[in-house]
Amino acid sequence: MKTMINLTVNGTKHEAAVEPNRTLVDFLRYDLELTGTKKGCDMGECGSCTVILNGKPVNSCLVLAVQANGSEIMTIEGLKTAEGLHPLQKAFVEKGAIQCGFCSPGMILAANNLLQKTPTPTEEEIRTALSGNLCRCTGYQKIIEAVMSVDKQDIP
Amino acid sequence: MLLPKFEFHEPETLKEAAAILSGIGEPTSILAGGTDLLVNMKKGKASPRHLVSLGRVRELKKTARDGESLRIGACVTVAELREEREIKDDFDGLFRGAGLLGSPLIRNLATVGGNIVTARPAADLPPPLIAYGATIELVKDNGERILSLEDFIKGPGETSIEPGEILSGIILREPPLYSGGGYVKLGMRKALEISLVNVATFFALDGPSGPIQKARVVLGSVGPTPIRSLRAEEILTGERPDEALFEKAGEAAANDAKPIDDFRASAEYRSEMVKLLTRKALKQAYEEAKLREWRRWK
Amino acid sequence: MxxxxxxxxxxxxxxxxxxxxxxAVYIDDIRLPGMLFGAMLHSPLAHAKILNIDTRGAKRLSGVKSVVTYEDTGLIKYGVSPARYDELLFCDGKVRYVGDEVAAVAAVDLETAVEALSLINVEYEELPAVLTMEEALAEGAPLVHDEYQRNIGAEVHHEFGDVESALAQCDLVRTDTFRSKRQDAAFIEPQGCIADYDGRGYLTLRSSTQTPHYVQRTIAMVLGLPIGKVRVVKPYVGGGFGPKAAANAMEMAACLMSMKTGKPVKMGFTREEVFLHSRARHQFVHTLTTGVKKDGTIVALKNECYLEGGAYTSFGIATIYYAGSLLGGPYRLQNMKYDGYRVYTNKPACGAQRGHGGVIARAAWEQQLDRIAEEIGMDPVELRLKNMMEAGDVSCNELKMNSLGMRECIEAVRDGSGWKEKKGRLPKGKGIGMACGFFVSGAGFPIYRSDTxxxxxxxxxxxxxxxxxxxxxxxxxxxxxxxxxxxxxxxxxxxxxxxxxxxxxxxxxxxxxxxxxxxxxxxxxxxxxxxxxxxxxxxxxxxxxxxxxxxxxxxxxxxxxxxxxxxxxxxxxxxxxxxxxxxxxxxxxxxxxxxxxxxxxxxxxxxxxxxxxxxxKPAELGGSHKGAAVGTSPAYGCSAQVVEVSVDMETGRITVEKMTDAHDCGFAINRTSVEGQMQGSLSMGLGEALYEEVKFDEKGRILNPNLGEYKIPTSLDMPNVNPIIVESHEPYGPFGAKEVGEGAIMPTIPAILNAVYDATGIRFQELPLTPERVFMALRAKKQKP
Missing domain, CATH: 3.30.365.10 (Aldehyde oxidase/xanthine dehydrogenase, molybdopterin binding domain)
Known part of the structure; x- marks a missing residue:
């Protein structure tokens, strides 16, 4: 039986009826059509489904949509600013941190969460913060460089 | 992957949760962080007809001091646990264990209670919790009981939880002045790892330089449950802490371990690593004991 | 300039x-109006006869629109190389691995499709299975394919020069056997597809593929459609590394069910299905015999290789050739003999993965060359500088180097890593190692014989x-x-x-x-x-x-x-x-x-x-021997790496601390992208060297079909790389450009092996270098008098 949920996604309130067995990632992707959140393993092991749930990065494949009732969620679609790309997105583009791009949304959200808490992180802090987000293309180096290159003054 | 169908319950108080649990006659699972349960359900290893989520039960998300004790709500997440001052200051072994569990993303979901009731032999929190002598509170519709964590875990995925019971909190007694704990985990990668072996230690000293008054050594991933190495503890008790003693304790711990061969590692390797990791974790405990004493003195 | x-x-x-x-839109982000969802029924057994398939229950389920088995497809065999078409879209007489495709369903939603699968009743008669090469090659072993005796699906025998008499004249001859494990490409996006057959009889397949053209041809052939009526469109793809380079049964099943229903059909792999159906790196067992002169001149190489191929051939014909031919470079070698055997087993099929066929051969040989250098008292860098080819050289198997910046690569990593200061001078537990690599810049011929x-x-x-x-x-x-x-x-x-x-x-x-x-x-x-x-x-x-x-x-x-x-x-x-x-x-x-x-x-x-x-189209390329088509290329890339490791002598755990990599890509069209390919290749190589292995139980089921237990490097495991771009200006490349995407992985595994030796004094002849393997070797060494 479907349950009504209310939640805020990227600042927009949504009311929806969902089956209890709908995961948050499927709800975002298939019901709200926010397909920037990716699904690489569905088991909490790759991090491509990372979203920010009430201020914290989580694997949205391990959360039920009904559990997110009343929550604030940010997906990659919510990061772009009125002026265009968010500074972190710009850094990923300019530093060559994106290859196939499948891990990028989750990687960028996890990195942004770190920068909000720790504006000038060390390389080790960045590597630790991103250690739940697997990337098979880049060897991580240009991702780390991109995060390090962001000027904290630029972060909205 | 699809989750099987189930009915979803979302109580707001512990009392309500207990009442719901006692009222359901069908297979039911309690949902906390979901990082274990939802994976098992996707794999078809679990298909409960009902899920009772504890996500809205506020009282389970608090950590509070109660006199000499620290009470950790069962639904405190692993990441939140690491943010607690008391954990950072006084429970270094637990702090380390919480930092090595899964990944940062998992730690934001997984709960302390969940890491206990799932009773995975390789879990990161039960060994340090047992080393610190944690007790747990179990609540049900018509009462509650308190028992030691050590007695609670019975085997892989098995605990002495009874139908209708909810693990509500974990109680840690404030460690004595001259004491410290440690936790060492061995995996292949540096993150997203399942322990090949882990060892948690704790000891209290009689005075600033010993002798050891009381010791606990807990071995993870080398048996169906975390194992207390009584032989190692016996060797440590009454002695002054030093490298040679720790090494002897490690040898003894290996005799208490009951590792098996599986696709992750051989029993032989695990047994060797118990020796080493016990020694390292004891060293950590000693370092922490010295540090805590220094901190207090300051 | x-x-x-x-x-x-x-x-x-x-x-x-x-x-x-x-x-950016990837396959699973696409939704078409009226789209159905498909799912595939897999064999639960490694080897069994199919006695009966009863689909009535599935067909009766409300919401099910199509149920297909071999009866709906005909028995057109396909594969990658026409020399070995050995697959059917759906199994008819028997299943050959746990995961072999038996039937497919399309329904109004995925839940219904999955439920319908559970209503298909298949009666099996279990057959004895062969799960390792040793079992498969044993006298009287059960046959995976009746027509291939001893389960040898393909073999290659080449000799260039005269190896035996050359070896007889050498000052030093070494033989070593090296064994790798089956590996998975572990791209982050699982494969998916949407087939859409329209009212005009045109089939459009959107698929997360690396090779739209080959998929188009295979589908047209299997489903009996004119090529002109099959269109394959690739949206953004989340990594491929080889396994997405061939048509898969899922794509064909989706097409077939779309043709039957007239509706779009979407299908996708779960992560477990990626492990079952993505034809990734074979297991290789190489026995190499190398002969050199006292002065370090490499004179002859004898290479015997067994490849564990799984139940079908897939890219395997190319793999078996590459495992021999790619050792033709980058050293001047006049005598080379190769005997390769690809062995069928009752396990998922293997195919192509980054550095196709050459990665393990390279690892084995570059480690052996390191041993030889030590035995003749020569610096490993000098040994390589002495033997390397240069532009204008032609290898004994007729690979022609129009450009080759091997010297520049070797010197760059030597100087860029502090090799001279570090080699032999690092404390116990720390080590430095180097190796070189070599790879084609495009196959000289298409996978099917054609002048296309x-x-x-x-x-x-x-x-x-x-x-x-x-x-x-x-x-x-x-x-x-x-x-x-x-x-x-x-x-x-x-x-x-x-x-x-x-x-x-x-x-x-x-x-x-x-x-x-x-x-x-x-x-x-x-x-x-x-x-x-x-x-x-x-x-x-x-x-x-x-x-x-x-x-x-x-x-x-x-x-x-x-x-x-x-x-x-x-x-x-x-x-x-x-x-x-x-x-x-x-x-x-x-x-x-x-x-x-x-x-x-x-x-x-x-x-x-x-x-x-x-x-x-490449100009006429050299090589007249059978199999010359695999390995010949218009150009060749080369590379050199220096790796520093530290080995925890107590646990056996290895940490790669520093990597210096130089790659001759001819000319970097985009410098950032070239570096990205280098860094990514090294990361994959590091994973394969240290962690990665697909493991099976005694029933042929994969034990670790997930990214938790199949371990690729995380951000904490991969060090920074110093990437050095070498540009040799390939005369046959646009602006002088040639490859970087695969060749860069070549030196990584052997450089790590050589560094681990430097740190521990132990040569490892088996991958991966798990803490346990390293620990056991350290212990055995300690116990030796």
Whole structure:
């Protein structure tokens, strides 16, 4: 039986009826059509489904949509600013941190969460913060460089 | 992957949760962080007809001091646990264990209670919790009981939880002045790892330089449950802490371990690593004991 | 030196903004109206006869629209190499591995489709299975395919020169056996597809593939459709690394069910299915015998290789050849003998993965060369410098080096890593090692025998002249090929990169064999360049006529028409352009230089839509022996690496601390992308060296079909790499470019092995170097008197 949920996604309130067995990632992707959140393993092991749930990065494949009732969620679609790309997105583009791009949304959200808490992180802090987000293309180096290159003054 | 169908319950108080649990006659699972349960359900290893989520039960998300004790709500997440001052200051072994569990993303979901009731032999929190002598509170519709964590875990995925019971909190007694704990985990990668072996230690000293008054050594991933190495503890008790003693304790711990061969590692390797990791974790405990004493003195 | 405006720069990738914002569309992001969802029924047994398949229950379930088995497909065999078509879309008589495809269902939603699978009743009679090469090769072993005795599905025997007599003249001869494990490519996006058969009888398949062209051909062949009625479109793809380079049963099942229902059918792999159906790296067991002279000259190599192939051949014919032929370089070697055997087992099939066929051969040999260097008292760097080939050399198996920056690579990593200061001087537990690599820059021949072009490209100039649009059927799978081709087009025409649009990955856009064998930059790059030259010539020809100047007086640079000796009056053309754009802002006026935009518009007015055409096919390549088609390439990339490790002598755990990598890519079209390929290759190599192994239980079921237990490096495991780009200017590459995407992985495993030896004094002959394997070896060494 479907349950009504209310939640805020990227600042927009949504009311929806969902089956209890709908995961948050499927709800975002298939019901709200926010397909920037990716699904690489569905088991909490790759991090491509990372979203920010009430201020914290989580694997949205391990959360039920009904559990997110009343929550604030940010997906990659919510990061772009009125002026265009968010500074972190710009850094990923300019530093060559994106290859196939499948891990990028989750990687960028996890990195942004770190920068909000720790504006000038060390390389080790960045590597630790991103250690739940697997990337098979880049060897991580240009991702780390991109995060390090962001000027904290630029972060909205 | 699809989750099987189930009915979803979302109580707001512990009392309500207990009442719901006692009222359901069908297979039911309690949902906390979901990082274990939802994976098992996707794999078809679990298909409960009902899920009772504890996500809205506020009282389970608090950590509070109660006199000499620290009470950790069962639904405190692993990441939140690491943010607690008391954990950072006084429970270094637990702090380390919480930092090595899964990944940062998992730690934001997984709960302390969940890491206990799932009773995975390789879990990161039960060994340090047992080393610190944690007790747990179990609540049900018509009462509650308190028992030691050590007695609670019975085997892989098995605990002495009874139908209708909810693990509500974990109680840690404030460690004595001259004491410290440690936790060492061995995996292949540096993150997203399942322990090949882990060892948690704790000891209290009689005075600033010993002798050891009381010791606990807990071995993870080398048996169906975390194992207390009584032989190692016996060797440590009454002695002054030093490298040679720790090494002897490690040898003894290996005799208490009951590792098996599986696709992750051989029993032989695990047994060797118990020796080493016990020694390292004891060293950590000693370092922490010295540090805590220094901190207090300051 | 030529100066370039666009190529050789660090231009940001064209697809990166969309990928950074989540708006880039991958297969699972697509939804078509009325779409059905498909699911596949797999064999639960490794080897069994199918006695009966009863689909009645599934067909009766409400919401089910199609249930298909071998009865619906006919028995057309397919595969990758026509020499070994050994697969059926659905099993008929028997299943050959846990996961073998038995039936498929399409239904209104995925839940219904999955439920329907559980209602298909298959009666099996279990057969004894062979799960290892040893079991499969044993006398009297059960046969996976009846027609292949001893389960040897393919074998190769080559000899160049005279190995036995050469070995007899050597001062030192060493034989070593090296064993790797089966590996998975572990790209982050699982495969998916949507098949859409329309009322006109046209089939469109959207698929996360590396090779739209081969998928198109295979589907047309298996489903009996004219090639012209099958279109394959590739959306953005989340990594491939090889296994996405062949048609899979899921794609064909989706097509078949779309044809039956007239509705689009979507299917996707779960992560577990990726492990079952992605044909990744084989297990290799190489026995190498190398003979050298006292002075370090490598004289002869005998290479015997067994490959565990799983239940089907897939890319295996190419794999078995590569495992021999790629050791033909980069050293001068006059005598080489190769005996390769690919063995069928009742396990998922293996195929191509980054560094196809050559990675383990290279690991085994480069470690053996390190041993030999030590035994003759020579620095491993010197040994390699002494033997390396140079431009102009031809290997004993007829691979011709038109360019080869091997010396530059070796010297660069030697000097860039502090080799001389560190080698032999690091404390116990720390080590440094080096190795070299070598790889093709595109397969010289298509996978099916044909005189086809390998790539055709067209470039359409927009009628307003503002932009050019490159159409190519090549596959952007994350490596950056779209950006590279756009850069080539921009540079060649003489316009800024932001004036170039590119559409790729669609069989309607031409022929392109796709993203495999590190071929696209060179091959599609050539075709792009030729098309761009054509565009430029057409436009300049019109300009020459209109302005009454010789075409040799004209050039295009940075979006402007350049008159080499000035003094040309183009005011008439400008007036004409302005007349067509009354009220427009931002167009050139007065004495502004004549723009490409104006010229292109004038050319359109004169000749209609300007379309440039380009094509590429390698020139005649050497090699007349059987199998020469695998390994010959228009160009060869090479590389050298130095790796530093620390080994925890108590646990056996290895940490790779530093990597220095030099790669000769001929010429870097995009410097950032070249570095990205190097760093990514090294990361995959590190995982394969230290952690990665697909494991099976005694029933042939995968024990670790997930990214938790199949361990690829995390951000905490992969160190920073010092990437050094070497440019040898390949005469047969566009702007001198050749491969980087696969060759860069070649030296990683052996460099790690050699560094671990330096740290521990132990040579490991088996991968991966898990803490346990290392610990046990350290303990055994300690116990030895």
């Amino acid at each position: 030529t100066t370039y405006s666009t190529v050789n720069s660090r231009a940001p990738r064209l697809d990166a903004p969309d990928k950074a914002t989540g708006s 072009y390998h790539a055709t490209v067209s470039i359409h100039v927009s009628e307003d002249g503002g932009t050019v649009h490159v159409y190519t059927a090549s596959a952007e799978i994350g490596q950056g090929s779209d950006t590279a081709f756009a850069m080539i087009a921009a540079e060649t025409i003489g316009i800024p990169l932001d004036s170039v649009m590119i559409s790729s990955g669609d069989t309607e856009f031409g022929i392109d064999l796709g993203a495999y064998s590190s071929r696209q930059t060179l091959m599609t790059g050539h075709a792009t360049k030729e098309a761009a030259v054509d565009v430029r010539n057409q436009i300049l020809a019109v300009m020459a006529r209109e302005l009454k100047v010789d075409i040799s007086e004209l050039d295009i640079k940075d979006g402007l028409i350049v008159f080499k000796h000035g003094g040309v009056d183009f005011s008439r053309l400008r007036a004409r352009y302005i007349r067509e754009h009354r009220g427009w802002q931002g167009i050139a006026r007065g004495n502004d230089p004549l723009t490409f935009q104006e010229a292109a518009r004038i050319a359109y007015l004169a000749r209609g839509t300007i379309i440039g055409r380009g094509k590429y």
